[in-house]
Amino acid sequence: MEHSYTQYQNGCKLVSTRQHRIKFLMDYSKSLNVVTHKGMTFENNLN
Amino acid sequence: MDLQIDDSVLVSDYMSGDERALEILINRHNQRLSSFIYSKVQDREVTEDIFQDTFMKVIRTLKRGSYNEEGKFLPWVMRIAYNLIMDHFRRNKRLPKFQSNGDFNIFSVIGDEQLNAESQLIKDQIDCDLEQLIEELPEDQKKVLFMRIYQDMSFKEIAENTGVSINTALGRMRYALINIRKVIERNDIVLTN
Structure with a gap:
């Protein structure tokens, strides 16, 4: 049974997203401002 | 001794305004989530695009205060990523070319899979x-x-x-x-x- 599941699977390659993408996400998070007014939610991107 | 802060605590900290908590969450799940996306799309750039879009949705939901799945952060993120992967495949699906001869309805060949x-x-x-x-x-x-x-x-x-x-x-x-x-x-x- 073990032999049926131990073959190399290309789909299981371990990868990580690079740091510049993570920095973008952090910047996006810092710039995003959500305001709720009278039951309505507004999103703003502040520079 | 395991001093790792629980995801739910980090989510709560982030919702209270601690940006560092988000960075920890992203880095903690980076490899797992990226590998999951890569296993489906088999392309590094597309993987990173979907990873980025996933966390943009996460950030928006958390900032809006709409998140209510305490203790299940990763499965929730994985579901968002999975939906975006499906969107990616739907967008890129090539429709079969068909030359109409007048008495054939194209919609009998192409259907809406949604x-x-x-x-x-x-x-x-x-x-x-x-x-x-x-x-x-x-x-x-x-x-x-x-x-x-x-x-x-x-x-x-x-x-x-x-x-x-x-x-x-x-x-x-x-x-x-x-x-x-x-x-x-x-x-x-x-x-x-």
């Missing part, structure tokens, strides 16, 4: 029921099932990650499925559309 509102509602309910059933499983079985189904890991990888033999991992998966079936039968749950 579910209608009712079917989508039923599917969402089934997914929700299934998640509850999985939650009822013993921790070791739940872990194997999650890694296999949601993270698409091989049994070899699961064995390495959980520190057990492959046969033990296989056994846990088997018992997880048996237990889910038992609960379904015992409670007369219908999980089909």
Whole structure:
């Protein structure tokens, strides 16, 4: 049974997203401002 | 001693304005989520695009205060990523070329694969029921099932990650499925559309 599941699977390659993408996400998070007014939610991107 | 801060605490900190908490969450789940996306799309750039879009949705939801799945952060993020992967494939799907001769309806060849509102509602309910059933499983079985189904890991990888033999991992998966079936039968749950 073990032999049926131990073959190399290309789909299981371990990868990580690079740091510049993570920095973008952090910047996006810092710039995003959500305001709720009278039951309505507004999103703003502040520079 | 394991000093790792729980995801739910980090989510709560982030919602209270601690940006550093988000960075920890992203870095903690980076490899797992990226590998999951890569296993589906097989392209590094697309993987990073989907990863980025996933966390943009996460950030928006958390900032809006709409997140209410305490303790289930990663499965929630994985679901968002999975939906974005499906969107990616739908967008890039090539439609078959067809030369009409006048007496043939093109829509008999090309259909809309999206579910209608009712079917989508039923599917969402089934997914929700299934998640509850999985939650009822013993921790070791739940872990194997999650890694296999949601993270698409091989049994070899699961064995390495959980520190057990492959046969033990296989056994846990088997018992997880048996237990889910038992609960379904015992409670007369219908999980089909």
